[in-house]
Amino acid sequence: xxxxxxxxxxxxxxxxxxxxxxxxxxxxxxxxxxxxxxxxxxxxxxxxxxxxxxxxxxxxxxxxxxxxxxxxxxxxxxxxxxxxxxxxxxxxxxxxxxxxxxxxxxxxxxxxxxxxxxxxxxxxxxxxxxxxxxxxxxxxxxxxxxxxxxxxxxxxxxxxxxxxxxxxxxxxxxxxxxxxxxxxxxxxxxxxxxxxxxxxxxxxxxxxxxxxxxxxxxxxxxxxxxxxxxxxxxxxxxxxxxxxxxxxxxxxxxxxxxxxxxxxxxxxxxxxxxxxxxxxxxxxxxxxxxxxxxxxxxxxxxxxxxxxxxxxxxxxxxxxxxxxxxxxxxxxxxxxxxxxxxxxxxxxxxxxxxxxxxxxx
Numbered sequence: 001x002x003x004x005x006x007x008x009x010x011x012x013x014x015x016x017x018x019x020x021x022x023x024x025x026x027x028x029x030x031x032x033x034x035x036x037x038x039x040x041x042x043x044x045x046x047x048x049x050x051x052x053x054x055x056x057x058x059x060x061x062x063x064x065x066x067x068x069x070x071x072x073x074x075x076x077x078x079x080x081x082x083x084x085x086x087x088x089x090x091x092x093x094x095x096x097x098x099x100x101x102x103x104x105x106x107x108x109x110x111x112x113x114x115x116x117x118x119x120x121x122x123x124x125x126x127x128x129x130x131x132x133x134x135x136x137x138x139x140x141x142x143x144x145x146x147x148x149x150x151x152x153x154x155x156x157x158x159x160x161x162x163x164x165x166x167x168x169x170x171x172x173x174x175x176x177x178x179x180x181x182x183x184x185x186x187x188x189x190x191x192x193x194x195x196x197x198x199x200x201x202x203x204x205x206x207x208x209x210x211x212x213x214x215x216x217x218x219x220x221x222x223x224x225x226x227x228x229x230x231x232x233x234x235x236x237x238x239x240x241x242x243x244x245x246x247x248x249x250x251x252x253x254x255x256x257x258x259x260x261x262x263x264x265x266x267x268x269x270x271x272x273x274x275x276x277x278x279x280x281x282x283x284x285x286x287x288x289x290x291x292x293x294x295x296x297x298x299x300x301x302x303x304x305x306x307x308x309x310x311x312x313x314x315x316x317x318x319x320x321x322x323x324x325x326x327x328x329x330x331x332x333x334x335x336x337x338x339x340x341x342x343x344x345x346x347x348x349x350x351x352x353x354x355x356x357x358x359x360x361x
Contacts, residue, residue: 032060043078048128168315251306309334
C-alpha cells in the first residue's frame with residue numbers, strides 16, 4: 001500500500017492556494033538598476049542568490065543587475081571568479097574585500113550596503129529570504145530609511161509584488177510607494193533559475209572593487225560578535241534545494257525513531273525535514289525545521305510522516321509539487337493539502353517502504 005502511494009505521487013503535480021488581491025494603479029518608475037546581495041560558500045555562489053538574480057530580471061526588461069560579494073581571502077576571490085559568469089543577467093560584480101565581512105553579522109554588512117547604495121544609487125536591492133537575508137536587510141533598510149517588502153513570491157511590475165499573508169493561506173498584491181531604493185527579500189523557491197545556453201555561459205561581467213577607505217564601523221563594534229558555526233556533516237541534499245524532502249513530526253516520538261526517516265531519505269536521495277514540534281522536543285536540530293519560522297521548501301515530492309499540519313508548518317511547504325501525508329489521524333489538517341493521504345501507522349509504513357524500495361546507487 002505505502003509503496004503504491006509513493007509511486008502514484010511521483011506521477012502527479014498540483015497546486016492550490018487562495019488569493020487575496022489589493023489592486024492599485026501601476027506607477028511609472030525610473031530606469032531600474034538592481035543590487036543583488038549574494039551569499040557565497042567555498043568559492044561558489046549559493047543557489048538562493050541566483051534565484052534573487054532571477055527575481056531581479058522581472059523588475060524591468062532593461063534592468064541593470066549588479067551582484068555584491070563581501071568577505072576576504074581566497075574564498076572571496078574564487079566566488080568573484082564564479083560570479084562573473086554565474087548568470088547572464090549579471091552586468092557587474094562588486095567585491096568588498098575585508099576581514100570585517102567574513103562572517104554575516106548584520107551591523108558591518110548593513111553599513112556596507114548603505115555605503116554601496118550611496119555611491120551607486122540603485123533603484124532596487126534584492127536578497128534571498130533566508131537567515132542571511134533576513135538578518136541583514138532590515139538593518140540596512142533602517143540605515144537607508146526605507147521600508148522593505150519581505151517574502152516576495154511574485155513580481156508584477158517594478159513596484160508591485162505578491163507576498164503571502166496569514167501564514168501563507170492567502171496571497172496579497174502590494175504596491176511599494178516609498179523612496180528609493182525598494183528593498184526586497186524573495187523566496188528562492190518561487191524564482192527558479194532557468195537553464196541558459198552555452199553562448200550565455202561565455203558571458204563574463206566585469207569585477208569592480210568596493211572602495212572601503214571611507215567605511216565607518218565604529219558604531220557597529222560590540223553590538224554583535226561571531227562565536228562559531230555549527231553544522232552537520234551529511235551526504236544528503238541540502239534541505240532548501242532538494243527535489244525530495246522527507247519530513248517527520250512529533251508522531252515519531254523520539255530522536256531514535258527519526259533514524260528510520262533518515263534511512264528512508266538515504267534510499268530516496270532526499271533531504272530530511274522536521275516540524276517545529278519535533279525540533280522543540282529535541283528530536284532533531286533546528287536547522288531541519290520546515291515552516292514559517294523555519295525553512296521554506298518547494299520540492300517536487302514532499303513526504304510528511306506523523307505531521308499534523310499546523311498552519312505555520314503548511315506555510316513552509318505547501319508550494320511543493322506533490323505532497324504525500326501519512327498520519328494515524330484521519331482528521332489531521334495535513335490531509336487538506338496533501339495530494340496523496342494515507343491513514344496509517346508510520347511505524348508500519350516506513351519499514352514497509354524501507355523493505356520494498358531499492359538501494360540508492
